[in-house]
Amino acid sequence: MRGDAKSMTVLSPRSAAEAVKAYAQAPAALPLAGGTDLMVAWNLGQWNGRAVLDLSRVAEWRTIKASAQGVLIGSLVTHSQIQAHPVLQKRFPLLVAACATVGAAQIQNRGTIGGNIANASPAGDTFPALAVYEATVRVIGPAGQRVVPIADIFAGVKKTTLKPGELIEAIFLPFVKTPTRGVFRKVGTRAAQAISKTMFAGLIWIGKDKKVTEARLSFGSLAPTVRRLHAAESFLRGRQLDPISINAAAELMTSDVSPIDDIRSTREYRLIVSRNLLVAFLKGEVK
């Protein structure tokens, strides 16, 4: 059976407080932001008979605010809005690049960053960039607000650590010192409208002595949730990027990621392409 509109109830809160209250009263309701994930499932008849908590009127979650510490992106901000924002373009170019690869224009105009996170697909394209920028997720619920590091918001494939009644309010990106290099790369079947086989985000800071002061390396689509390459990152700290250290760092990749064979790709392909991306980034061959 297809989606049956008559079977649905819509709740339309006008503020964050109203949204939390309405969700507490209807805990089985489905939060709805831009609908680019939820409506696909609904059209296939998956959610008939449910209540929908339409968040789209919660104006305070639609804005991007820059401060001295960083940028606060409301959960309802779309992938298009992120690409158009001057401070994000300048200070968080990997996130801007990631949002530009989500679906195509129609999807970017509707799909939100909060929806991307809450949907928790292993292939969510914004996650590696959020991971290397060490974003935090601001959550609001019946017990008040809490702040969750991006790495702790994902519990597994399509699963988050949000508790019953909790909604994502915003994502905070703390400013970082300008890195020596930063790169986002997505590998899919075609440029637009394709789900990632693998994607990489990397930031690296190299000192005057040519030694790595810090490396932040992250892959998506290579594990149930987005991963930082902790082993490779700590190995590289204090070393020069010569062929031996780069190769050793690449060998350490599999202590943090474990890709699978699926409909889009094989484990082997994912590992080879991802390793090549990592090596090219560390060599400074991809910009």
Added chain:
Amino acid sequence: MITLTVNGRKQSFHGAPFKRLIDVLRENFALTGTKEGCGEGECGACTVLLDGEPVNSCLIPVCQAEGRAVETVESLGAPEKLSKLQAGFLACGGAQCGICTPGMLMTARAHLKSGVRVDETSVREALSGNLCRCTGYQDIVKSVITAAKKK
């Protein structure tokens, strides 16, 4: 009741608020120019402009269009007076079976209005969410560029 502006006219809809915008346009407002291809956000056949931006009307419950402006392919030209884009598609063979065409036209319209330089690369990128099974895209791209050149 849900009110929205469709092609410049105020319209009201009395019915299930979760009805998809594409179904409201076609069934309640008799605007059947907008087509459904996949119903999954992949093909762009159902593209309309929401406050000027291309969106997939198969993924929007009408309650989310309340108070907003929707433009459909019917807002372009009429058979006796085609819009520049429609004339471009006709002249260059940009339409074959025609299912993708309303969506192509609306996405292209937003691209032409965006102020971005219209060339092969920018048109291909702008239209990347609109799939066509027939034309192979070359003539669609040519149609849009031809329309952009017409003063």
